[in-house]
Amino acid sequence: MRILHVITRFVRGGADENTLLSCNAQEEAGHEIHLVCGNEFHASMLSKLHPKVQSHALPPLVRRLSPVNDIRATLALYRLCRDLRPDVVHTHTSKAGFVGRAAAWAARVPVIIHGVHILPFLNVGPVQRLIYWVAEKMLVPVTDAFVDVSEGMKVECLRYGIGGEAKHLVVPSGMDVARFRAAQPVSDAELSAVCGGGVEQWHEAEIVLMVAAFEERKRQLAFLDVFTDVVKTRPKAVLLLAGDGPDRSQIEERIAALGLAGRVKLIGFRQDVERWMKRADVCVLSSEREGLPRVVVQYALAGRPIVATRLPGVEVVVQEGKNGFLVDSVEEMSAPILKTLSDRILSSQLSAYSQKLDLSPWSSDYMAQQLDDLYVSLLKKG
Numbered sequence: 389m390r391i392l393h394v395i396t397r398f399v400r401g402g403a404d405e406n407t408l409l410s411c412n413a414q415e416e417a418g419h420e421i422h423l424v425c426g427n428e429f430h431a432s433m434l435s436k437l438h439p440k441v442q443s444h445a446l447p448p449l450v451r452r453l454s455p456v457n458d459i460r461a462t463l464a465l466y467r468l469c470r471d472l473r474p475d476v477v478h479t480h481t482s483k484a485g486f487v488g489r490a491a492a493w494a495a496r497v498p499v500i501i502h503g504v505h506i507l508p509f510l511n512v513g514p515v516q517r518l519i520y521w522v523a524e525k526m527l528v529p530v531t532d533a534f535v536d537v538s539e540g541m542k543v544e545c546l547r548y549g550i551g552g553e554a555k556h557l558v559v560p561s562g563m564d565v566a567r568f569r570a571a572q573p574v575s576d577a578e579l580s581a582v583c584g585g586g587v588e589q590w591h592e593a594e595i596v597l598m599v600a601a602f603e604e605r606k607r608q609l610a611f612l613d614v615f616t617d618v619v620k621t622r623p624k625a626v627l628l629l630a631g632d633g634p635d636r637s638q639i640e641e642r643i644a645a646l647g648l649a650g651r652v653k654l655i656g657f658r659q660d661v662e663r664w665m666k667r668a669d670v671c672v673l674s675s676e677r678e679g680l681p682r683v684v685v686q687y688a689l690a691g692r693p694i695v696a697t698r699l700p701g702v703e704v705v706v707q708e709g710k711n712g713f714l715v716d717s718v719e720e721m722s723a724p725i726l727k728t729l730s731d732r733i734l735s736s737q738l739s740a741y742s743q744k745l746d747l748s749p750w751s752s753d754y755m756a757q758q759l760d761d762l763y764v765s766l767l768k769k770g
Contacts, residue, residue: 392474394488398425402682403505413756469495482508493530538680540701562755568689573666583653597668602633610718611674665690693738711741
């Protein structure tokens with residue numbers, strides 16, 4: 389098959405990693421793979437693509453609402469579809485989903501798939517909600533299938549009338565499961581080298597880890613206020629923020645304003661993030677809106693206690709009181725974090741449960757096979 393994947397940004401987020409693994413697995417399976425992304429991308433992500441995957445830059449494809457750019461992107465993608473004549477167009481993320489499906493339909497691509505990593509009309513203002521919901525509804529007739537990253541995402545789609553049951557398939561966002569299961573934790577010496585301070589300090593530290601892009605919907609700024617309460621009770625607690633992004637300067641300013649300079653460390657994107665997860669005493673995520681985050685699955689694969697905000701489908705991985713805790717607001721996160729840090733027996737029980745969870749459906753091989761079967765079945769139906 390000739391398959392064209394379209395994504396708005398190709399950075400280091402969950403949807404981007406999902407798309408990367410899909411492209412590479414499908415190329416390995418012998419398909420001809422093309423990837424289109426907008427003007428936001430990381431060279432490191434492009435370098436991880438299989439050498440035979442053909443990438444195409446589409447500068448007008450931008451994340452924000454921009455009628456002129458959106459029209460230009462749709463026309464450019466339409467021309468690309470007419471030139472390549474793909475069997476399948478698979479779109480990822482919201483803006484690429486709008487532009488990509490419209491262009492693919494106009495170009496008469498046989499099969500059009502949309503990956504639901506997040507629903508753009510959830511947890512936004514009323515005007516944005518209406519615009520995004522109407523756009524999604526308009527594209528339902530031209531979408532042959534929706535690939536939902538979690539059952540929760542599927543439920544939300546059906547609740548808002550985005551396609552019927554028959555059009556939805558839940559395919560967990562794949563990853564290298566063994567990498568996170570078998571990782572060895574970073575040493576105290578490595579912590580000292582990256583974060584500063586003495587080895588003895590890190591030997592006694594209680595590490596709270598958040599792995600997330602530094603952007604508004606991840607809510608690191610709000611979580612810093614929560615962490616001030618944690619530090620008051622657990623003076624050896626240290627927050628490690630792994631990631632980077634547009635909110636970095638605001639996060640640095642907030643850390644200074646709260647007097648947390650010695651208690652919060654920004655460690656950037658880590659190529660060995662699984663080892664940092666293994667070292668953490670508790671892993672957290674304060675996201676406002678997204679599908680089932682890949683990082684929460686990775687926390688569980690690393691066998692760590694988890695405290696996270698309630699997101700669609702996340703309860704499949706974070707099971708209340710068994711391997712972690714789910715809360716309805718960022719402000720509620722301090723209590724379960726303190727509970728986990730102060731009770732070593734509970735912490736061990738939470739970790740043990742995470743280690744026993746069957747998370748094999750999140751393997752990249754499983755994801756690739758599910759997508760391949762879906763494409764073939766839809767092409768056969770014509």
